[in-house]
Amino acid sequence: MTISPAFRLPLLALFGLPLAAMPMMPVPLNAAPAAAPTPKAAIAARQAGYKKMGAAMKALNDQLKTGTPMKATMVGAAQTLAAAAREQPRLFPAGSGPTAGVRTDALPNIWTDRATFDGQMAKLIAESGKLIAVVNGGNVDAIRTQAKATGATCAACHRQFRADN
Amino acid sequence: MAPLAPSRSILIWDIYIRLFHWLLVALLGFSWWSGERHEMEWHRLSGYGIFFLLIFRVYWGVFGTGTARFAHFVRSPHATFVYLKALGQHPHRTTVGHNPAGGWSVLLLLATVMAMVIAGLFAVDVDGLESGPLSDYVSFDQGRMASDLHAMLFSLLLLLVALHIAAILYHLLRLRDDLVGPMFHGRRTLAVEEEVDLPAGTPWRALVGLLIAAACTWAIGFR
Numbered sequence: 048m049t050i051s052p053a054f055r056l057p058l059l060a061l062f063g064l065p066l067a068a069m070p071m072m073p074v075p076l077n078a079a080p081a082a083a084p085t086p087k088a089a090i091a092a093r094q095a096g097y098k099k100m101g102a103a104m105k106a107l108n109d110q111l112k113t114g115t116p117m118k119a120t121m122v123g124a125a126q127t128l129a130a131a132a133r134e135q136p137r138l139f140p141a142g143s144g145p146t147a148g149v150r151t152d153a154l155p156n157i158w159t160d161r162a163t164f165d166g167q168m169a170k171l172i173a174e175s176g177k178l179i180a181v182v183n184g185g186n187v188d189a190i191r192t193q194a195k196a197t198g199a200t201c202a203a204c205h206r207q208f209r210a211d212n
Numbered sequence: 213m214a215p216l217a218p219s220r221s222i223l224i225w226d227i228y229i230r231l232f233h234w235l236l237v238a239l240l241g242f243s244w245w246s247g248e249r250h251e252m253e254w255h256r257l258s259g260y261g262i263f264f265l266l267i268f269r270v271y272w273g274v275f276g277t278g279t280a281r282f283a284h285f286v287r288s289p290h291a292t293f294v295y296l297k298a299l300g301q302h303p304h305r306t307t308v309g310h311n312p313a314g315g316w317s318v319l320l321l322l323a324t325v326m327a328m329v330i331a332g333l334f335a336v337d338v339d340g341l342e343s344g345p346l347s348d349y350v351s352f353d354q355g356r357m358a359s360d361l362h363a364m365l366f367s368l369l370l371l372l373v374a375l376h377i378a379a380i381l382y383h384l385l386r387l388r389d390d391l392v393g394p395m396f397h398g399r400r401t402l403a404v405e406e407e408v409d410l411p412a413g414t415p416w417r418a419l420v421g422l423l424i425a426a427a428c429t430w431a432i433g434f435r
Contacts, residue, residue, distance in 0.1 A: 097338075102352035104340030109348040198341040202250075205339070 086143035090151050093138035096131045103127040104198060107182075111191050118185060125182045128197070129175040136168045152210045167204040174200050224308050225398040226277045228418055232269050233395055236262065236325070240369075252342040259344075260433040263329050267425035269322065275417055279309030286319065287312040304387040308402065314379070321372050328365040333432065335359035345433050 110116035336355025
């Protein structure tokens with residue numbers, strides 16, 4: 048039995064068109080994360096990221112305040128902190144400063160002194176990465192020291208590049 | 213022996229009230245300075261100091277000397293209104309201790325500073341690095357809210373302090389009544405016919421209050 052020509056075109060359309068469209072699909076799917084987000088989306092995303100980091104830092108410090116800190120909690124906090132830190136640098140596109148039209152404490156010198164800002168970001172990523180290793184090491188005094196060192200990168204950058212502090 | 217002068221000097225503010233007042237002024241100033249400078253270790257200690265003072269003041273408001281007692285200076289809103297209406301009329305009659313309006317001002321000031329200290333106990337900074345001693349009982353977001361409340365209450369406190377100073381200036385300039393001097397030396401000159409009997413607070417009562425305040429502060433700040 049042969050398929051009549053009347054059926055061929057719709058079948059081709061049904062199976063063929065999605066196939067024909069396939070090569071185009073991966074382009075937007077892959078390109079989306081690499082593209083710079085819009086200023087407003089970037090501000091919302093980085094503020095959410097900073098809140099996550101603040102909460103993680105508090106969770107870690109709360110453990111260090113107790114006599115018997117729980118390692119699992121501290122490892123989780125350090126991982127959250129480091130992962131969020133790595134996301135932050137790309138969330139400061141041009142135009143996402145005080146002129147963006149939404150509330151942000153980001154100072155304009157982030158964009159005029161970008162090299163220094165990126166250097167501070169690199170320090171945060173390095174220190175928070177080291178924090179995971181130190182927490183996994185399990186030495187409470189060393190964790191305390193590294194938590195302070197990581198926190199110092201937050202504070203140093205905020206003094207320079209954040210308003211209302 | 214008949215008194216030669218028509219007036220006499222009596223003690224209206226005991227040493228505990230005067231110390232409370234000026235230590236509170238000093239610690240509020242220091243708290244502001246250390247907070248602005250991000251000297252959070254100092255800021256926390258200063259807050260504990262204020263907490264200690266407030267606990268003692270509340271105790272002294274119940275068990276202390278005459279003018280310190282809440283029962284002595286907390287008047288009904290009606291009495292306060294009547295007092296304020298008569299305020300501009302001459303001659304001005306001085307009050308032994310807090311006048312009715314001043315009494316409400318004191319209550320409001322004490323409540324604001326107390327609320328501010330309590331908010332500070334739970335406050336968390338933006339980085340999750342510095343926090344009040346009870347912040348481990350709340351989440352990061354709740355701690356941030358406590359911190360915002362702490363800041364808002366400070367604005368309210370500044371307003372109340374401005375009102376406090378304005379009232380003192382009004383007494384000094386319009387009513388020719390110096391309120392600042394007595395807060396230093398505790399004494400005030402009154403006409404002899406104004407019979408006042410102020411029960412004296414005993415040192416051991418003050419000691420009990422100091423111990424209670426110290427225990428409360430220790431339990432919260434140094435647990």
